Structures are given as structure tokens and as C-alpha cells.
Amino acid sequence: MGQARAPDDFFLTDALDAEIARAGRAVAQADHVVGLTGAGLSVESGIPPFRGPGGLWTRYGEPPMDGYQRFLRDPAQAWRDRLNPKAPWAKALGETLAAAKPNSGHCALAGLERIGHCDALITQNIDDLHGQAGQQNLLEIHGNHFLLRCTECMTRFRQNEFQIDPDDLPPRCPECDGIVKGDTVHFGEPIPPDVLKRCYDEVGRADCMIVAGTSATVYPAAEFPLQVLRNGGVVIEVNPEASELTPVASISLRGPGGAVLERLMHHTQRASQEAGA
Ligand SMILES: [Zn+2]
Numbered sequence: 001m002g003q004a005r006a007p008d009d010f011f012l013t014d015a016l017d018a019e020i021a022r023a024g025r026a027v028a029q030a031d032h033v034v035g036l037t038g039a040g041l042s043v044e045s046g047i048p049p050f051r052g053p054g055g056l057w058t059r060y061g062e063p064p065m066d067g068y069q070r071f072l073r074d075p076a077q078a079w080r081d082r083l084n085p086k087a088p089w090a091k092a093l094g095e096t097l098a099a100a101k102p103n104s105g106h107c108a109l110a111g112l113e114r115i116g117h118c119d120a121l122i123t124q125n126i127d128d129l130h131g132q133a134g135q136q137n138l139l140e141i142h143g144n145h146f147l148l149r150c151t152e153c154m155t156r157f158r159q160n161e162f163q164i165d166p167d168d169l170p171p172r173c174p175e176c177d178g179i180v181k182g183d184t185v186h187f188g189e190p191i192p193p194d195v196l197k198r199c200y201d202e203v204g205r206a207d208c209m210i211v212a213g214t215s216a217t218v219y220p221a222a223e224f225p226l227q228v229l230r231n232g233g234v235v236i237e238v239n240p241e242a243s244e245l246t247p248v249a250s251i252s253l254r255g256p257g258g259a260v261l262e263r264l265m266h267h268t269q270r271a272s273q274e275a276g277a
Helices: 014-029 039-043 056-060 067-073 075-083 088-099 104-114 129-133 193-205 223-230 257-276
Strands: 033-037 120-123 138-140 147-150 156-158 180-182 208-212 234-239 251-254
Touching (some): 014 234, 033 223, 067 075, 234 257
Parallel strands (some): 234 251
Antiparallel strands (some): 147 156
16 A cells, blocks of 8 residues: 555554544645745755754854845945955855755655645745755745845846956846845844745735744744634644744644655645546
């Protein structure tokens, strides 16, 4: 019946698998499924969280809390720092992100989208791993490390395809001549309004939300699962540990994100096939 389990799936008890199967039926039955992910999902790809023990900022120092104000004050200097990072945290972040690859969790969410059971994915991660896994309708609320964004017209550009003249900084938008900055949202910078609006549209339609690798305590992500619950929808939490979301979640799946999401994809596909049979 079920897919054979690898011997290292020790976390997958019968009780947990039954809960994942229940979650899979909820996903298969929903009309509009939205995913919400955070740093926990990328830990299995070798990207440490920013804060906490072993965190990038804990080890290498924090970026300036007024990063956006600094950029606005002197965009040329901010660009020189970006092109030639001296801050240890910026170097470590760049090297870590360049080496990271999507894991089974990213692939399972992209797989759910392919079979028609993940209509949009909102992520707080800047690491590009959902995109690399093939996710199409992706809303990166904190931006993407590998993209640039025009501060005027919001057009995004891949940094490696964008001509930057180090003697003529900051770079200007070829569409509107606006100042171009990195797409990653700095401290003190508002979430880009185009992305935020699409998030509210998707969440407003959602009758099922899969929250993975985040306790969703920070605005605006914190509002999304609560809104789905208010709309009468189902919230499925995937996290190795209990979180602030656990008491309100409809279903809480306790285990490593990659393996649980892979199993969720399997059960969703099965429930969907049974419903169609
Ligand atoms: Zn522009």
C-alpha cells in the first residue's frame, strides 16, 4: 500500500504517518492551498538560521539595524559594500547561499504545485531555493539574494545578468532610471508592496495553508495562518519542535521538514487519486 520507508525514517511513527495522511486528505480536498515557509526549511540545505545558537549573525555579527536608511542616504556606498563585502556576516552569507542546494522539502512543495495542490508559496527565505526547486508562483516577502529590484518601478533583475559599472554607482533601472538596490529587504525597509498585495490576495482565497520551518511570529507572516483560520480554512504546521503556532494549528506534524513534506506530497497524491477514482 504505502510507499516503502527508508530505514533512516526513524521519526516516522505510525501515529505521525496517520496524521500526515489526514493532512494529505485536507490538502487534496482544498480549493486553494498556500504554503508559508521560513528559515527552518533551509537548515537541511546547510543554511544556518540568522539568530540563535550557530546562527550566521550570532557567529559573524549582525547587519546594521538601519540598513535601509543607510542605503537611502548613500546608495553608492551601499553598492560598494555589496560588491566588495567586508563585513564578516555578509561574506559568510554570500558563500553559504552560493553553495546551497534545494532539499527534499523544497522539492516536495514544488511537486505539490505541479500536481495542482499548492497554488502559491509565500517564503520568508531569501535563499532562492524554492525557485531552484522549480516553484512557479513564489512570493518572496523578504526578497531574493540573487535578484536586484528597482526602488521606483519594482522591476526585478537577476544580478548576474545585470550590467553594473563599479565607477558609476548606484546602477539605474533601464526601464525608468530609478535607483536599483538588492532585492533582499533590509532592516527598516518595508516589504515590497507588490509582493505584499499578492500575499494578501492569495491568503484571502486560501482554505488550506501549509506552514513549514517557521513559527510565523513576525509580521506580516504571523497574520497569514490566522486569516486562513478566520476564513474557516485548515492550517497544517510542519516543524521539528512545537511553536507559537502549534496551539492554533488544525494539524501539527512534528518532524524534519524535508521528510515530512515529502510524505505529505505522497499522501496528497494518493488522496487525490482516490477521490478521482
Ligand atoms: Zn524602474
